[in-house]
Amino acid sequence: MSRLPALGPRGEGWVVIQFLLLALVVLAGVAGPTYAGPLSTVARMAGLALVAAGLVLAARGLLDLRDALTPLPHPRDGAELVDTGSYALVRHPIYGGIVLAAAGYALVVGSPLALAGAAILLGFFRLKSGREEAWLRERYPAYETYATRTKRMIPWVY
Numbered sequence: 001m002s003r004l005p006a007l008g009p010r011g012e013g014w015v016v017i018q019f020l021l022l023a024l025v026v027l028a029g030v031a032g033p034t035y036a037g038p039l040s041t042v043a044r045m046a047g048l049a050l051v052a053a054g055l056v057l058a059a060r061g062l063l064d065l066r067d068a069l070t071p072l073p074h075p076r077d078g079a080e081l082v083d084t085g086s087y088a089l090v091r092h093p094i095y096g097g098i099v100l101a102a103a104g105y106a107l108v109v110g111s112p113l114a115l116a117g118a119a120i121l122l123g124f125f126r127l128k129s130g131r132e133e134a135w136l137r138e139r140y141p142a143y144e145t146y147a148t149r150t151k152r153m154i155p156w157v158y
Helices: 012-031 040-068 093-109 112-139 143-149
Strands: none
Touching (some): 012 093, 040 093, 093 112, 112 143
């Protein structure tokens, strides 16, 4: 059992917080100070690559879930454990993709505040995935073995 709160019967509160944090990252990139130093072109190029990689990872995660797809962290009733496709690389490709895209966005717009927001988003998704994994372990006996062999969010990194 997780010590993290459920924030609703199926984790609805986690989704609300997620969208608020995403909005803050976008607002920080629009309204906050920006960096325009000598490395800004390199940062923008790296940011575009991260946005593209993040969008591909998240989209693939959405597609790979098929009938198990739900916006909530609680697993859908009757769904099977998905451990193929992007889920063979990471346990939470949608979360990882969002974090990569948010970090890339921050680099593209040159916003240190948005980059800090992306780091906060990573921390938030670490907590949210911890709550989700407690539910997944309750539902799927094979989840523990899957979790030991698969990174959490960022392929080959974390």
